[in-house]
Amino acid sequence: MTLANSSPKGNQNGNLPNLKTQSEPPVSEEEMRQAVRTLLLGLGENPDREGLKDTPKRVVKALKFLTSGYHQSLDELLNGAIFHEQTDEMVLVRDIDIFSSCEHHILPILGRAHVAYIPDGKVIGLSKVARICEMYARRLQVQERLTAQIADALQGLLKPKGVAVVVEASHMCMVMRGVQKVGSWTSTSAVRGVFAEDAKTRQEFMSLIRHTPSWS
Ligand SMILES: Nc1nc2c(ncn2[C@@H]2O[C@H](COP(=O)(O)OP(=O)(O)OP(=O)(O)O)[C@@H](O)[C@H]2O)c(=O)[nH]1
Numbered sequence: 042m043t044l045a046n047s048s049p050k051g052n053q054n055g056n057l058p059n060l061k062t063q064s065e066p067p068v069s070e071e072e073m074r075q076a077v078r079t080l081l082l083g084l085g086e087n088p089d090r091e092g093l094k095d096t097p098k099r100v101v102k103a104l105k106f107l108t109s110g111y112h113q114s115l116d117e118l119l120n121g122a123i124f125h126e127q128t129d130e131m132v133l134v135r136d137i138d139i140f141s142s143c144e145h146h147i148l149p150i151l152g153r154a155h156v157a158y159i160p161d162g163k164v165i166g167l168s169k170v171a172r173i174c175e176m177y178a179r180r181l182q183v184q185e186r187l188t189a190q191i192a193d194a195l196q197g198l199l200k201p202k203g204v205a206v207v208v209e210a211s212h213m214c215m216v217m218r219g220v221q222k223v224g225s226w227t228s229t230s231a232v233r234g235v236f237a238e239d240a241k242t243r244q245e246f247m248s249l250i251r252h253t254p255s256w257s
């Protein structure tokens with residue numbers, strides 16, 4: 042199953058087509074490097090000095106890595122790791138590192154995700170929960186959408202009794218620039234199924250993840 046959008050231009054939810062299926066990237070690597078060079082010139086720098094001469098290449102490589110989630114599919118990352126298991130106890134994977142990029146400033150969003158689900162006949166390989174988080178984090182994001190995409194992916198893959206996701210993150214666009222609130226962090230949640238319907242189940246999840254993030 043692939044959740045990548047089939048529209049060639051992507052959509053307003055930050056989905057892009059799976060570019061693997063396209064023969065030619067829309068912009069060449071060289072054009073991307075030239076754009077970084079132009080940025081450096083605009084900043085008053087000399088892009089030909091020793092320390093910067095390879096910077097356009099490095100920046101393009103880094104940005105491609107940080108957005109490599111556009112080129113992944115759930116099918117590929119799952120590698121078949123969904124297993125039939127008769128259990129209906131909560132599964133929680135906590136403290137999954139999140140390194141994402143905010144779509145407004147292309148600056149880092151750094152934090153943690155906590156992901157729980159209550160199975161209904163199927164469980165997923167635990168590492169795949171973290172891989173799903175990574176796939177959506179390595180895109181240009183807003184935290185709310187990242188949180189919902191993780192929840193919806195698990196809901197779609199496992200059809201569990203419920204899914205709950207909390208993301209706690211600090212936005213460098215709010216720390217290093219703009220309003221400059223160094224200690225601020227944002228918590229977002231997405232609950233599906235029994236976590237949305239039953240306050241007790243939701244509370245159990247919340248009490249399991251309650252902690253002071255060490256990075257705050
Ligand atoms: N809801 C939401 N907002 C975000 C996220 N990441 C960044 N933003 C916000 O996006 C907004 C963009 O506002 P603008 O006024 O267009 O941009 P700006 O002038 O750079 O804003 P300031 O950051 O206030 O200086 C800011 O308030 C950011 O804090 C996110 O993940 N979710």
Ligand SMILES: [Zn+2]
Pocket residue numbers: 143144145146147148212214215
């Ligand atoms: Zn931002």
